[in-house]
Amino acid sequence: MLTALGGWGWLIAGLVLMGLEMLAPGVFLFWLGLASFLVGLLSFLVAWSWQWQLVGFAVFALAAVPLWRRLGRPRQDATDQPYLNRRADALVGRVFTLERPIIDGAGIVRIDDTVWRVSGPDAPAGSRVRIVAADGASLKVEATA
Amino acid sequence: MSGFDIFAIALALVVIATLFAGVKTVPQGFDWTIERFGKYTRTLRPGLNFIIPYFDRVGRKINMMEQVIDIPEQEVITKDNATVTVDGVAFFQVFDAAKASYEVANLNQAIVTLTMTNIRSVMGSMDLDQVLSHRDEINERLLRVVDAAVSPWGLKVNRIEIKDIVPPADLVEAMGRQMKAERVKRADILQAEGQRQSEILRAEGAKQAQILQAEGRREAAFRDAEARERSAEAEARATQMVSSAIASGDVAALNYFIADKYIRAFGEIAQSPNQKIVMLPIEATGILSSLAGIGEIAKATFGESAASAAAAARRGSVPAAGAPPATPPPAGRG
Numbered sequence: 362m363l364t365a366l367g368g369w370g371w372l373i374a375g376l377v378l379m380g381l382e383m384l385a386p387g388v389f390l391f392w393l394g395l396a397s398f399l400v401g402l403l404s405f406l407v408a409w410s411w412q413w414q415l416v417g418f419a420v421f422a423l424a425a426v427p428l429w430r431r432l433g434r435p436r437q438d439a440t441d442q443p444y445l446n447r448r449a450d451a452l453v454g455r456v457f458t459l460e461r462p463i464i465d466g467a468g469i470v471r472i473d474d475t476v477w478r479v480s481g482p483d484a485p486a487g488s489r490v491r492i493v494a495a496d497g498a499s500l501k502v503e504a505t506a
Numbered sequence: 507m508s509g510f511d512i513f514a515i516a517l518a519l520v521v522i523a524t525l526f527a528g529v530k531t532v533p534q535g536f537d538w539t540i541e542r543f544g545k546y547t548r549t550l551r552p553g554l555n556f557i558i559p560y561f562d563r564v565g566r567k568i569n570m571m572e573q574v575i576d577i578p579e580q581e582v583i584t585k586d587n588a589t590v591t592v593d594g595v596a597f598f599q600v601f602d603a604a605k606a607s608y609e610v611a612n613l614n615q616a617i618v619t620l621t622m623t624n625i626r627s628v629m630g631s632m633d634l635d636q637v638l639s640h641r642d643e644i645n646e647r648l649l650r651v652v653d654a655a656v657s658p659w660g661l662k663v664n665r666i667e668i669k670d671i672v673p674p675a676d677l678v679e680a681m682g683r684q685m686k687a688e689r690v691k692r693a694d695i696l697q698a699e700g701q702r703q704s705e706i707l708r709a710e711g712a713k714q715a716q717i718l719q720a721e722g723r724r725e726a727a728f729r730d731a732e733a734r735e736r737s738a739e740a741e742a743r744a745t746q747m748v749s750s751a752i753a754s755g756d757v758a759a760l761n762y763f764i765a766d767k768y769i770r771a772f773g774e775i776a777q778s779p780n781q782k783i784v785m786l787p788i789e790a791t792g793i794l795s796s797l798a799g800i801g802e803i804a805k806a807t808f809g810e811s812a813a814s815a816a817a818a819a820r821r822g823s824v825p826a827a828g829a830p831p832a833t834p835p836p837a838g839r840g
Contacts, residue, residue: 375612389525392525393522393525411514415514416514416518418518419520419522421524423521426525428526431557441733446571449601468753475649475664477662478653478657497605498602498660499600499657
């Protein structure tokens with residue numbers, strides 16, 4: 362098939378792969394398609410055997426990786442729910458009242474009917490603390506002025 | 507097919523396979539740990555990720571969603587030595603995939619065991635009544651203890667809920683009887699209370715009635731006395747009026763009245779149903795002499811002609827002693 366169609370086969374395969382990328386985004390098919398397309402274009406300029414064309418395709422595909430990582434990576438933060446499964450991060454910036462004092466840098470804050478471990482400067486019960494960062498399942502806090 | 511042919515095909519396949527192996531799409535709700543030659547290096551977040559094939563491999567696929575674990579039934583002995591059967595649920599969520607993967611060997615079993623032992627220690631420090639009525643407190647204490655204990659495993663226990671607390675059947679039956687007795691007691695007390703109240707109310711009513719009757723009698727007596735007083739007053743006034751009338755007028759008028767009364771009284775005696783005895787006043791003859799008084803009046807009123815007629819009538823009359831005071835014979839008589 363490769364020999365029969367010559368360069369056209371590569372071009373067609375390239376377009377098909379690029380099209381498939383739309384159906385299955387982020388699976389590198391677009392870049393494989395691009396490599397295939399490139400091989401197809403080159404086969405018109407340079408007469409090379411299909412074996413070399415395959416090798417060329419492999420090389421281009423590998424070469425596409427750095428390009429892809431720079432350009433083609435879909436943006437990870439494009440979501441309307443950035444805090445899905447990241448509950449601790451969602452609490453950052455909020456202010457709560459200590460039910461019990463923070464002693465030796467560790468304490469407990471009651472949020473949403475459950476308790477969270479917090480770490481921060483010692484503070485008496487009743488003082489208000491702001492959550493500055495999430496560290497796994499515990500929260501870093503600082504005293505609010 | 508030459509060796510080069512096979513090499514070319516194999517190369518292309520290996521390259522494609524390698525490229526696909528380097529792309530990892532992590533589904534939302536999971537974090538994948540990456541091990542490089544068996545050592546943990548990093549965690550893949552949901553979305554598109556790349557790893558270096560041949561060096562890295564996916565270690566554990568950790569569920570980052572909140573999960574529910576059933577805490578199986580177990581028998582717990584309370585502080586007052588009642589054996590109760592308890593089960594529950596625990597909600598937990600992994601926050602650190604690496605710790606949850608490598609710090610603990612069997613996460614779910616560890617959580618279940620930890621919760622079970624803590625249920626024993628918390629409930630073992632309470633009486634049965636407390637255990638049955640202070641579930642919130644039990645849940646709270648369990649949560650604090652278990653959550654602190656699981657912190658090295660990179661997860662957080664959000665809630666622990668005791669589902670069923672089942673005391674042994676004979677104890678339940680005793681509780682039922684206790685409650686029934688309690689309610690029967692309340693009913694009896696209420697009934698007695700009601701009776702007492704009604705008795706009191708009835709006595710109050712009787713008392714009020716008697717008071718009112720006495721007041722009525724008192725009032726009536728007062729009014730009777732007043733009536734008597736008034737009538738006496740009237741009598742006195744009448745007497746006074748009569749006496750003043752006599753003083754200023756003629757005695758003959760008085761005689762007329764008395765005679766009138768006298769005759770009427772006599773008539774009444776005669777009409778009495780007792781036919782055998784006719785009571786006659788001692789001075790029955792006085793009646794007739796009183797008629798003379800009337801004659802006197804007539805004489806004084808109508809003049810001589812009437813007087814002579816009256817005198818003729820009087821000739822048959824016998825003057826009697828004790829007659830009501832007759833008018834003195836006028837001058838020039840006989």
